[in-house]
Amino acid sequence: MAGERDFYDILGVPRNASQDDIQRAYRRLAREYHPDVNHDPGAEERFKEASEAYDVLSDPQTRRRYDAFGRDFRQVPEDVDPDTWARSRAGAGAGGTRRTAGFGSAGGRPGYQAGGDVDLDDLLGGLFGGRGRGRGWGPIPGADQEAELELTIEEAYRGGQRSVTLTGPGGQRSFDVTIPAGVTDGQRIRLAGQGGRGSDGARPGDLYFIVRIAPHPRYRLDGRDLHTELRLAPWEAALGTTVAVDTPGGEAKVKVPAGTSSGGRLRLRGRGLPNPRGKAGDLFAEPRIMVPPHPSSAERKLFEELAAESDFDPRRPQ
Secondary structure, X not given: OOOOOOHHHHHOOOOOOOHHHHHHHHHHHHHHHOOOOOOOOOHHHHHHHHHHHHHHXXXXXXXXXXXXXXXXXXXXXXXXXHHHHHHHHHHHHHHHOOOEEEEEEEOOOOOOOOOOOXXXXXXXXXXXXXXOOOOOOXXXXXXXXXXXXXXXXXHHHHOEEEEEEEEEOOEEEEEEEEEOOOOOOOOEEEEOOOOXXXXXXXXXXXEEEEEEEOOOOOEEEEOOEEEEEEEEOHHHHHHXXXXXXXXXXXXXXXXXXXXOOOOXXXXXXXXXXXXOOOOOOOEEEEEEEOOOOOOOHHHHHHHHHHHHHOOOOOOOOO
């Protein structure tokens, strides 16, 4: 979770920024601070901050609630208007503040521990010597809670249902989580009313699953863009060819131009993670020239003939 910094400040955009400005700012920060490319201390936290800010501000409805209620927007009932909320907050004082409890990681796997429900009535009674109930505090909404949900790139691509079990001091709790297609690392999935219990009949908090995309043996994720290695034989790279490439959405064909070298990128537009609110990411196939590890006599002879015939010098500036 980010601290108390303003989401607009985190993305470095003004409050009247357009949706395109917000998306560009997030992609810039994601490229700079993603843990796969930036190993500096604090980079991961900056990436999480940017992801949370983008998740809120990229949705027009959520952005309107954030503009009206600030960071309290998740705790405010849908039918409350900003003026009513401001008056209720002023009257509640410190006792109106909702707390957030963390569950840790989730996914139904053994070894992941989670915090139990937070009963704020009991909590306030312990803190103030039993003065939490009936002494002016009034009903207090339940605490929002969080847990991490690890997904593969394929699961993030296609979305679907996942059964998740959280283990805590109060025992196990199981949830059916709907994963939106195209969910990104750091995005929050909300289960309304599944957080901590409220006091004096107040509504419960929400449970948020924080998405974490697991490392993948074939793909590297950058925002919604995917990168994958494309292995080519020397003659394929020199003469050009068409190669089948595996993508999370199925096989695709990539045209390799003649004269392709390692270190370049071949783009397959729209083959990255889908985006329910905009443009899908791209998939970048990155050529890597491979040679036979144990060439046959005929292959060696052909390579020797090529070496004798060609005046190409790969070390000469092009």
